[in-house]
Amino acid sequence: VPPVSAIMSGLLPARVSQEAFDEVVKENMEDFEMAPDEAVQDAIKQFKSQGVTLDNLDLSVPTDEARAARSAFLDSTSLLDSCVSSDGSVDLSKSNHTKDAILAALKLVSEYCAPEFENCKIYRSLLVTNAAIYTLMNFLGVEGEGSDEILLANIRTLRILTKESMELRDAFIAHERVNKLLSKHLDNEELTGALLALIKVSCKNVENNKGYFMKSGGAKKVMAAVAAHPESAVVLGEACFCINTLCKFDDFRKEMSSAHENAKEFNLLGIVPALLKVTDFSIAIEHTKLAVAAMNATRVLAVNDEIVQSLVACGLLDRTQSSLAKHIHDPQLAAAAIGVYRNVCGNDEIKSTLCTNGSLEVMLEAMRKHTGSPMVAEHGCGTLAAMALRKPENVTHIFTCDGAAALLLAMRHHPKNVTVQRQGCLAVRNIIARNPEFKEALLELGVEKILKDAGQFQGAVDEAYAGLRDLGFEASVTKFDADTGAVVKTQMFGESKANFNKSNLASNDIDARVDENAKPANECVRF
16 A cells, blocks of 8 residues: 555645545535535535545546445455455465455456446546555465466456556556466466566556566566467467567656666577567468567667677568568558668668668558558658668669658658658658759659648757758748747857856855845755
8 A cells, every 4th residue: 555655745646535525525415505516516626725636536426326336346346355365365265255256356347447437547546545456466376276267367457457547557566476477377378478468568658667577587587488389379479569568668757768778688588589480470370460569579679789680690681571572561560560670770781781682672662552651651761761871872772762752752641740750851861961963853752842841840840951951942940939839039059148157156245145045944855
């Protein structure tokens, strides 16, 4: 249960129970003769004035139906909680409840917290306020007759909860126990797949959870699952999703990420040949979703030149090209394959190989075929930008294959997608930087208007400006006030006199200034 000190220090928001809120509404209606809607609004005002967050509550007028549903939910969580011993263990042989009763309680919790259920967010928040989420984590250690069935149901319940709620993902602290379960049930395909799925969703957008999982030996457990089930599309797919999640920086609440180190750890454990085998298996059984998962996992691993060269040495380029050519009609596979190209293009030799081994032609065909896919457009423009960087001969190949037209077509089809526009502008700039002979060809394709339109976005304005400048146009950066929309003049260096901070200048009145700004002791921060 979250400590009181955490709430008092502001780490967790102050909350009230649904029962307390309903009681205030009832009191307003009975004692002060308020209308139902007025009673609710007054209760909301009271609690908000006390700094209480109400995002976990049903703020409608209390009804008998809502009370009955909430009572059933709380009864189910209470039943589960009664199965947990004081030491946190769950032994079915000592429980007063049958296996069917426990399964029914887990099913009700899952249903009430599923996204399609009305007021599901309220019930998810209840799991935090009444600490039932910790009860469910204790059930990961369930033992006794019928425990495997209950364990599977509980894992699936936790997956639903953590998938739909960032609050519950932040509260999930059972990764060490999950790792032990992976080792214990490694031969059980269904449980292994469910556990990997739980890892995937509980670590998504939560850097702390990624760290906990990896520090408790998670990478080895994922590798063991892949080795133990080489022909299980479910297990292999979930393992790829796990790798993709663990090796991606997606928690923007944190300034630092362990994604790079996680990718290096997986590489040291030998994940590269394992993933390429998964790709081969997926193509052999015509399982494109598994192929997409394997390619996405491969792409996030390419974090340094050593890993990239290892991937290429194992045959990555040929596999990716053949897979893309065979399933070029699938936009998801096309995006995944082009994403692989984009990440390995950090190596100059490899990106030149892609321009001459047929990969460029297949990629451009996919870009033309899937003009409506933003991911194909983004990865395609990004790959062309990387190929053209510092490589004039690659630019020639791009133009020979009509790549410039495919690039600008992608930008035209996604005029409001800032990422596509930024990557497209970078590609134009890299193309023209060392190959001015292609300037006229780009102008005939309408590049000027496309770059000017891209320059309207803050995320692409610098790249658009650079592209227009390199094409020989007089361009200036225009910024707009976020509140008023008015044009703000961009100040160039040297236009105004510098106003240096004087805080570091010598002072003869330091004592007087300290006294002037001193605070009473009771206003100072205490440690």
